[in-house]
Each structure stands twice: as structure tokens, then as C-alpha cells.
Amino acid sequence: MALIVQKYGGTSVGSVERIQAVAEKVKTFKEQGHDIVVVVSAMSGETNRLIGLANQISEMPTPREMDVLVSTGEQVTIALLSMALNKLGVDARSYTGPQVRIVTDDAYMKARIQEIDTKNMRADLDAGRVVVVAGFQGVDGSGNITTLGRGGSDTTGVALAAALKADECQIYTDVDGVYTTDPRVVEKARRMDKITFEEMLEMASLGSKVLQIRSVEFAGKYKVPLRVLHSFKEGAGTLITIEDTDAVEQPIISGIAFNRDEAKLTVQGVPDIPGVASKILGPVSAANIEVDMIVQNVAADGNTDFTFTVHRNDYKKTLNILQDVAKQLGAREVKGANDIAKVSMVGVGMRSHAGVASKMFECLANENINIQIISTSEIKISVVISEKYMELAVRALHTAFGLDADDKDGE
Amino acid sequence: MALIVQKYGGTSVGSVERIQAVAEKVKTFKEQGHDIVVVVSAMSGETNRLIGLANQISEMPTPREMDVLVSTGEQVTIALLSMALNKLGVDARSYTGPQVRIVTDDAYMKARIQEIDTKNMRADLDAGRVVVVAGFQGVDGSGNITTLGRGGSDTTGVALAAALKADECQIYTDVDGVYTTDPRVVEKARRMDKITFEEMLEMASLGSKVLQIRSVEFAGKYKVPLRVLHSFKEGAGTLITIEDTDAVEQPIISGIAFNRDEAKLTVQGVPDIPGVASKILGPVSAANIEVDMIVQNVAADGNTDFTFTVHRNDYKKTLNILQDVAKQLGAREVKGANDIAKVSMVGVGMRSHAGVASKMFECLANENINIQIISTSEIKISVVISEKYMELAVRALHTAFGLDADDKDGE
Numbered sequence: 009m010a011l012i013v014q015k016y017g018g019t020s021v022g023s024v025e026r027i028q029a030v031a032e033k034v035k036t037f038k039e040q041g042h043d044i045v046v047v048v049s050a051m052s053g054e055t056n057r058l059i060g061l062a063n064q065i066s067e068m069p070t071p072r073e074m075d076v077l078v079s080t081g082e083q084v085t086i087a088l089l090s091m092a093l094n095k096l097g098v099d100a101r102s103y104t105g106p107q108v109r110i111v112t113d114d115a116y117m118k119a120r121i122q123e124i125d126t127k128n129m130r131a132d133l134d135a136g137r138v139v140v141v142a143g144f145q146g147v148d149g150s151g152n153i154t155t156l157g158r159g160g161s162d163t164t165g166v167a168l169a170a171a172l173k174a175d176e177c178q179i180y181t182d183v184d185g186v187y188t189t190d191p192r193v194v195e196k197a198r199r200m201d202k203i204t205f206e207e208m209l210e211m212a213s214l215g216s217k218v219l220q221i222r223s224v225e226f227a228g229k230y231k232v233p234l235r236v237l238h239s240f241k242e243g244a245g246t247l248i249t250i251e252d253t254d255a256v257e258q259p260i261i262s263g264i265a266f267n268r269d270e271a272k273l274t275v276q277g278v279p280d281i282p283g284v285a286s287k288i289l290g291p292v293s294a295a296n297i298e299v300d301m302i303v304q305n306v307a308a309d310g311n312t313d314f315t316f317t318v319h320r321n322d323y324k325k326t327l328n329i330l331q332d333v334a335k336q337l338g339a340r341e342v343k344g345a346n347d348i349a350k351v352s353m354v355g356v357g358m359r360s361h362a363g364v365a366s367k368m369f370e371c372l373a374n375e376n377i378n379i380q381i382i383s384t385s386e387i388k389i390s391v392v393i394s395e396k397y398m399e400l401a402v403r404a405l406h407t408a409f410g411l412d413a414d415d416k417d418g419e
Numbered sequence: 420m421a422l423i424v425q426k427y428g429g430t431s432v433g434s435v436e437r438i439q440a441v442a443e444k445v446k447t448f449k450e451q452g453h454d455i456v457v458v459v460s461a462m463s464g465e466t467n468r469l470i471g472l473a474n475q476i477s478e479m480p481t482p483r484e485m486d487v488l489v490s491t492g493e494q495v496t497i498a499l500l501s502m503a504l505n506k507l508g509v510d511a512r513s514y515t516g517p518q519v520r521i522v523t524d525d526a527y528m529k530a531r532i533q534e535i536d537t538k539n540m541r542a543d544l545d546a547g548r549v550v551v552v553a554g555f556q557g558v559d560g561s562g563n564i565t566t567l568g569r570g571g572s573d574t575t576g577v578a579l580a581a582a583l584k585a586d587e588c589q590i591y592t593d594v595d596g597v598y599t600t601d602p603r604v605v606e607k608a609r610r611m612d613k614i615t616f617e618e619m620l621e622m623a624s625l626g627s628k629v630l631q632i633r634s635v636e637f638a639g640k641y642k643v644p645l646r647v648l649h650s651f652k653e654g655a656g657t658l659i660t661i662e663d664t665d666a667v668e669q670p671i672i673s674g675i676a677f678n679r680d681e682a683k684l685t686v687q688g689v690p691d692i693p694g695v696a697s698k699i700l701g702p703v704s705a706a707n708i709e710v711d712m713i714v715q716n717v718a719a720d721g722n723t724d725f726t727f728t729v730h731r732n733d734y735k736k737t738l739n740i741l742q743d744v745a746k747q748l749g750a751r752e753v754k755g756a757n758d759i760a761k762v763s764m765v766g767v768g769m770r771s772h773a774g775v776a777s778k779m780f781e782c783l784a785n786e787n788i789n790i791q792i793i794s795t796s797e798i799k800i801s802v803v804i805s806e807k808y809m810e811l812a813v814r815a816l817h818t819a820f821g822l823d824a825d826d827k828d829g830e
Contacts (some may be wrong), residue, residue: 024475061499064435066506073505076513077498080491087488088472094484095477102487106517107562128562151518151539 010175011043011133015143015165018052020180020239021085027051029240030180031092034138038098043133045172047143047165048089050081071116075145075155079105082142082161090140100138103128105145105153110164112146112154119146119154121163124171141168162223170230177227177234178245179219184238185246186211186218188411189264194403196412200262201244204251205234207262210354210388224248251356260357260364261409266402268349268395270300271323272381273330274315277340280307287337288314291329297322301350301383301390311340315381317392320346348380349398352390353405365389371408377401421586422454422544426554426576429463431591431650432496438462440651441591442503445549449509454544456579458554459500460572461492482527486556486566490516493553493572501551511549514539516556516564521575523557523565530557530565532574535582552579573634581641588638588645589656590630595649596657597622597629599822600675605814607823611673612655615662616645618673621765621799635659662767671775672766672820677813679760679806681711682734683792684741685726688751691718698748699725702740708733712761712794712801722751726792728803731757759791760809763801764816776800782819788812 014034021027030046037044058078062069069077086102093100108129112119129139143161146154156163162179169177185199186208203211205228212221218236227234227248237245278284289299302316318326323346330342358364365382368389372379377400381392393401406412425445432438441457448455469489473480480488497513504511519540523530540550554572557565567574573590580588596610597619614622616639623632629647638645638659648656689695700710713727729737734757741753769775776793779800783790788811792803804812817823 024472028476058495061435061495062502065439065499065502069502070505073498073501073513076501076515077495080494083491083494084469084472084488087484088476090484090487091473091476091480094481102484104487104564107564153515153518 009041009043011045011172012037013045013047013165013169013172013174013177014180015047015161015178016049016180016239017161017182018049018055019182021048021089022052024088026239027085027088028092031089031096031098033239034093035096035098038138045129045133045139045141045168045174046089047141047161047168048082048085049143049161050078051085054081054084072152075116075119075153079142079145079153079155082144086140086142093138093140098138099136100140101132102140102142104142105164106147106151108141108168110146110167112148112156114148114150114152114154116152116154118157119148121146121156121167124167126171129168129172160220160222162220163226166223166226166230166232166234169232170226174232177232179223179234179236180239181218181236182239183218183236184241184243185236186248187263189266189402189406193266193399194264194406196406196414198411198413200246202247202249202252203262204356205248206251206387207354207356208234208248210352210385211263211265219248259355259410260361261353261355261411262357263354264351264402264405264409264411265354266349266351266398268398269320270317270348270350270392271320271326271344271346272301272315272317272348272392273323273326273342273344274313275330275334275337275339275342276313277311278314278337279339280310280312284312284337285314288330288333289316291333292318292326295325295329297326297329301381301392303381303383317348317350317381347395348392349395349401350390350392351398351401351405352388353409354388356387358387358389367408368405371404372401375400375404420452420454422456422583423448424456424458424576424580424583424585424588425591426458426572426589427460427591427650428572428593429460429466430593432459432500433463435499437650438496438499439503442500442507442509444650445504446507446509449549456540456544456550456552456583456585457500458552458572458576458579459493459496460554461489462496465492465495483563486527486530486564490553490556490564490566493555497551497553504549504551509549510547511551512543513551513553515553516575517558517562519552519579521557521578523559523567525559525561525563525565527563527565529568530559532557532567532578535578537582540579540583571631571633573631574637577634577637577641577643577645580643581637585643588643590634590645590647591650592629592647593650594629594647595652595654596647597659598674600677600813600817604677604810605675605817607817607825609822609824611657613658613660613663614673615767616659617662617798618765618767619645619659621763621796622674622676630659670766670821671768671772672764672822673768674765675762675813675816675820675822676765677760677762677809679809680731681728681759681761681803682731682737682755682757683712683726683728683759683803684734684737684753684755685724686741686745686748686750686753687724688722689725689748690750691721691723695723695748696725699741699744700727702744703729703737706736706740708737708740712792712803714792714794728759728761728792758806759803760806760812761801761803762809762812762816763799764820765799767798769798769800778819779816782815783812786811786815 109125143164520536
């Protein structure tokens with residue numbers, strides 16, 4: 009018998025029929041003898057409907073009132089799911105965020121959880137009840153309703169699991185687990201049984217949008233085993249957990265992430281003196297443009313090239329900013345391209361295996377793919393290449409590193 | 420400068436445009452220097468939509484969860500109205516029932532208010548803010564969400580006015596006041612400027628469905644002046660208040676109520692012995708049938724006739740029950756009719772004026788209308804007549820008692 013926190017997203021509870029299906033699923037777990045806390049999102053479409061109403065009134069609706077408004081979405085779902093459970097003969101009780109007392113700071117629309125009162129939930133669990141909690145919402149110290157920002161229901165699930173010291177936090181989604189790479193691009197992509205928090209963070213931030221990144225950070229911090237599963241298909245999903253240091257052999261590479269959302273910009277011939285980087289990035293950041301990769305080469309003849317990537321939507325805006333900056337700095341030229349793709353190999357096994365990078369570069373060279381930028385971290389190697397070669401690169405690397413589904417032993 | 424509680428119903432806040440119109444109205448009052456607390460219902464249709472979702476899951480949804488579900492309706496409205504006020508530059512803050520701490524008993528779906536914490540509202544009013552409160556809802560002593568039952572937003576308005584010792588509670592509706600009788604039946608029906616709580620109670624219970632009867636009781640008990648007004652038309656509406664004993668002359672009759680929802684049943688030739696009434700009404704009440712008028716004549720030759728009225732929907736069921744009862748009692752016969760109407764004249768002035776009843780009966784006789792049952796209270800005379808004469812009777816009485824719009828002086 010275990011204590012399990014289950015989180016079902018908007019699509020999983022998107023209709024009365026689906027809510028009833030979730031209730032059946034919860035009942036099965038309950039009958040296996042587990043204690044169950046269920047966290048739910050608003051029914052899909054509901055949050056957008058509510059935001060639509062607010063936007064008819066104001067382009068900039070009061071943040072406090074936005075949270076009062078959108079938090080009704082999850083409140084509807086907890087009531088309906090509890091009714092559905094009761095209808096199946098399962099004793100269940102719903103809680104809004106404020107009713108649990110999920111205490112947050114007062115940053116409306118992007119609040120952070122500070123404390124969770126587990127007293128009521130514990131009493132219900134002890135009485136044999138399923139506890140149904142509204143995701144995404146909390147209450148500040150003054151009693152105001154807050155929300156954690158979009159997708160925050162994952163965070164609620166993990167935070168409740170941490171507070172209750174649950175054995176596992178299960179996140180039900182519309183995919184049956186985390187894959188070595190996107191199955192739409194690589195047919196032979198394989199569901200991973202297990203992945204570490206660190207790897208998942210690298211995968212998530214690189215575009216494998218299975219989980220909210222904040223919830224993974226949270227789970228890692230509090231060491232809550234996290235499992236990604238399909239809402240309506242059988243299967244063990246993917247367990248995200250701490251690194252298993254006792255494992256005989258870690259796979260070198262866990263997965264390959266990629267995205268084509270970025271554009272690169274290079275300021276050429278910048279004087280190699282202190283403060284240049286901040287002079288270039290200062291105005292970019294002041295314009296609220298987020299920067300991803302940053303690369304600067306060793307200087308030659310007192311000048312250097314400074315390259316970084318931004319979201320593709322910000323490409324033109326950034327280019328304009330850089331023209332001005334380049335003049336002030338006396339730089340030679342500003343160049344850029346938005347037809348690029350970033351491909352990243354992620355794996356904790358990389359730490360103890362030399363030669364991953366050279367093998368990656370060799371593989372790409374064999375396919376005649378030119379590498380434009382390279383950036384590495386302890387468990388990740390990212391390269392920027394021409395967008396048109398992206399699928400080819402991902403497939404070639406997937407095979408080369410033994411990730412293909414018919415090659416289960418790995419390297 | 421006064422403290423005014425304003426309540427806007429579902430139709431008044433039925434769309435974003437209407438919510439914006441309400442915000443404009445509130446702004447005008449605020450600019451006149453008043454302190455304003457606004458109570459709102461769910462947008463029209465929303466409560467039914469939510470109930471529809473629940474009924475898809477269960478014909479008998481858990482009452483606790485029903486309240487969690489339907490209370491979201493008002494929560495949406497308070498957020499949108501507060502945003503609309505803010506957009507107009509009016510500082511406003513929303514409160515759910517639990518946030519105010521409108522404490523109720525734990526009778527889900529029909530809770531009664533026990534206590535209201537005015538601290539937060541007072542602080543907001545003192546800070547110059549408009550306070551926007553969700554009607555219809557509260558919280559029990561254990562933190563569970565409760566609702567007051569349908570139409571309960573009126574009660575919230577009155578209860579807040581009582582707790583805050585407001586100068587007036589204004590109920591905005593789709594009529595511009597309380598009329599001497601139904602204007603659809605009597606063209607010359609006249610809006611009353613003023614009516615007493617007692618009169619309003621008699622009018623309301625008899626089918627003038629302008630206000631929730633519970634809210635009138637509540638207002639009377641706490642002596643909260645209550646004003647019924649049209650949401651979007653100018654006008655002073657009707658003030659419902661305590662009896663003005665200093666008035667030189669009260670009008671004898673304030674209004675005429677009527678309904679055709681009832682059926683009458685008579686058990687003839689009942690032995691006139693103690694316990695008969697309860698033997699007749701016991702089985703009726705056991706079948707959950709509500710009885711309205713009850714009349715028993717003085718006995719002649721040891722037997723009497725016992726007559727009462729029920730809702731027309733319960734007519735057949737009651738008739739069947741009475742057949743059995745009549746046999747057991749040795750009664751002669753059971754008779755009934757469901758083509759009847761009840762017409763009631765209401766007025767506190769009746770107390771001090773003799774001859775109202777005889778004038779009423781004379782007026783009906785002049786129109787050749789036969790009276791089937793008569794029942795009186797201190798401020799009301801009700802008669803049951805054939806349904807087909809109802810409009811004629813109401814019009815004749817309305818004229819005879821000087822209520823017509825072109826006859827403003829009264830009797």
C-alpha cells in the first residue's frame with residue numbers, strides 16, 4: 009500500500025465522459041489498497057474561455073481578479089470528479105487550493121508555493137477517502153486567491169506529494185512516457201523506463217514539453233519520484249527519479265531534444281575587452297528578449313565574435329537593437345540567421361564517458377551536416393545546425409548512440 | 420453620504436456588456452459619495468449549465484460537491500465586475516462568500532447564514548474601495564463551501580446590509596418596482612412607492628415573485644430598508660420598510676395578489692369530533708404535499724365539511740389519498756376542483772378599517788362572481804373563485820379599491 013498523488017491535466021478531464029473515466033481509474037487504484045490524492049486542472053478550453061471574458065472587459069485585467077476568475081476552472085473539475093467518484097461508491101472529498109491551505113506568496117498569476125497544510129488531507133486519507141485537490145491555485149497570507157501560472161497543476165501535484173511524503177507523484181498526460189526523442193521525427197524513438205531529474209530538466213527546457221519544468225525542479229529538490237503516464241492507456245510510463253549511482257552501467261545518452269524556435273545572431277569583430285558582453289546583451293535583455301545559448305570564441309588580433317540565440321519571434325527586433333550596439337562598440341558587422349535548429353544530446357552517463365562529443369561530431373560529419381555553434385554542459389551537448397538538416401541529424405544520432413527501439417541494449 | 424448594499428441578479432449581469440453597464444451604474448453612485456457594497460449572482464444561464472454538468476454525472480449529485488460546483492458561478496461574476504470597475508478607474512475588490520466569511524450552518528444547498536465578518540469589507544470601504552461580494556454562498560464552520568439555495572443572492576444582500584448597518588439594501592431586477600397587482604392582467608396596475616414588510620410578505624407568498632421571500636423576512640427582522648429597482652431604467656422603485664405609524668392615513672389596500680396554481684378538495688360529512696383534521700391532513704402531509712388554505716365550517720347535525728387547497732400538480736394524488744381517508748372516517752363524499760383561482764387583497768390599512776371584506780364581496784357579487792372559499796388574516800383577505808373569472812375579479816377589485824393608476828388619491 010502506497011500513498012500516490014495523481015495529476016490529471018485539462019485534456020484528461022476535458023468532458024464529463026473523461027472525468028468519469030478518470031474516476032474509474034482512481035477507483036481501481038483505490039481498490040488496490042493505495043491512498044490517493046488527485047490533482048486536477050480545469051477542463052480543457054475552460055481557462056481560455058474565462059480569459060476571453062476578462063479580455064472583453066480589459067486588455068490588462070487586474071491580476072488579483074484574474075486569479076479569482078480563472079481559479080473557478082479547477083473548482084468545477086474537483087466538484088465533478090468528486091461527484092463521479094461518489095457515484096461509483098468511492099468516498100471522496102474536494103478541496104480548492106485555499107481550502108487545503110496551499111499558501112503562496114502574493115504574486116498574482118505566477119505565485120509560488122510557500123507552505124502546504126496537510127492536516128485536512130491526512131484526516132480524509134485516514135478516513136479512507138480519496139482527496140481531490142484543485143491544481144494551479146493557492147491562497148496568500150491575507151486570504152487572497154492566487155494562481156501558479158499556466159500549467160501550474162503539475163507543480164501542485166509535486167508539491168502535495170512532497171508535503172505528504174508520497175511514494176510517487178503520477179502525472180497523467182496524452183503521451184505514454186518520455187521518449188528518447190520526438191517519435192514524430194524519429195520513428196524508432198523509444199519510451200524510457202527511467203530518467204534522472206537532471207536529464208528531464210535538460211530535455212524539458214529543450215522542447216520535450218511533457219512536463220512543466222518548474223514541477224521537475226520541485227520534484228528534484230524534494231526527491232519526489234515522478235512518473236509520466238498516459239491518462240487512458242495502460243503502461244508503466246517513465247519514472248523520473250534521482251540518479252541510480254549503484255547501476256552497473258548508465259546509458260551514455262538518454263535522449264535527444266531539438267527545436268527550431270531559435271534564431272542566431274553574431275556581432276563580428278568586437279574589441280576583446282572587459283564589459284563587452286554586457287554591453288551587447290544589456291540592451292537585449294532590457295527589451296525583455298530572452299537569450300538562450302551564448303558563445304564567444306577565443307580572441308584573435310584583439311577582436312572576437314560574439315554569438316547568441318534568441319526566440320525566432322524576437323529575431324528582427326534583436327537584429328535592430330544589435331545594429332545600434334555594434335556602431336557604439338565599433339564592431340565590424342552584425343550577422344544573423346533564423347533558419348537554424350538546435351539539437352541536444354542529454355545523458356548523465358556522459359559525465360563518465362569521454363568521446364561523446366567527438367562521436368557526435370563525427371556522426372554529423374558523416375551526413376555532411378555543418379555545425380554552426382557548439383555549447384556543452386556537464387550532461388548535455390548542443391549544436392546549432394541548418395534547420396533543413398534537423399530531422400536527418402536527429403535520426404542519425406539516435407541510431408549512432410544506440411537509442412533505436414530495435415536496439416534495446418544501448419551501446 | 421450613505422452606505423448602500425446593491426444586489427444585481429443573473430439577468431443584470433448576464434453578459435460582459437451588462438456587467439460593464441452595472442459597473443457604470445456603481446461608479447455613478449460612488450461618485451455621489453456613497454459607500455457601496457455590490458452583491459452579484461451568477462451570469463444568467465451559468466448556474467443551470469453547471470447543474471447540467473452535475474446531472475450528466477449523477478441524478479443525485481453529492482450536495483457538498485454541488486455547492487463547490489455552483490458557487491463558481493458567482494465567483495466568475497465578482498471577478499469580471501471588479502475588473503470592469505477597475506477599468507473605469509474605480510478601486511474595487513472582490514470577495515467570495517468564504518473570503519468575507521459569511522458563516523452558515525452546514526446544510527448544503529440550503530444553508531442559513533449564522534454570522535458575517537465585516538472586518539475586511541469595512542477596511543476596504545474605509546480605503547474608498549467598492550466591495551464586490553458573491554451572493555448565494557458562504558462557508559460552514561469547518562471551511563466547507565455552502566450555498567443558500569436558488570435565489571439566495573437577495574438574502575446575501577439583505578444579510579450584508581444588516582451586518583454592515585447599511586442605510587439601504589437595493590435589489591436590482593427586471594421590473595421597476597412592486598405593483599398593486601400584475602400589470603399584465605390589470606393595465607392600470609400602479610407601482611407602489613412604499614410597502615411594509617408584512618404586506619410584501621403576503622404579496623410575495625401569493626405569487627408576486629419580485630423578491631425572495633426569505634430575504635424579505637430577513638429584512639423585516641433586522642429592519643433593513645429594502646428597495647426594488649430596475650437594473651437599467653431610471654426610477655425610485657419601491658421601498659419596502661417598517662410600517663409608518665405616524666402617517667395620517669394608510670391606504671386601506673396596498674395590492675392585490677392572485678394565482679391559479681391551486682386546486683381545492685373538500686371532504687363532506689365528516690364527523691365533528693376532535694382529531695378529524697389531523698386524520699385528514701396527516702396522510703397528505705406524509706406524502707409531502709403542501710397545503711395552503713384550510714377552511715372548516717361550523718358543524719351542523721354533528722357533521723362538518725373540511726376544505727383545503729394544494730398545488731394543482733398534487734391534485735390527483737391528494738384526491739386518491741382522501742378517498743381512503745374518507746372511508747376510514749365514514750365521511751360522506753370527497754369533492755374537488757382544479758379550475759380555481761385565489762385572489763387576495765393585502766394591506767396593513769385593513770386593520771383599522773371595518774367593512775373591507777363586505778365591500779370586497781359586494782364588488783364580486785356585482786360582477787356575478789361566486790365565492791367558493793374565504794380565508795382571512797389580519798392584513799389579508801383571500802377568496803377562491805372559478806378560474807375563468809380571475810382577471811375580471813382582479814380588475815374590478817383594483818378599481819373598486821381605488822388602486823387604478825388614474826386614481827392616485829386612493830379611497
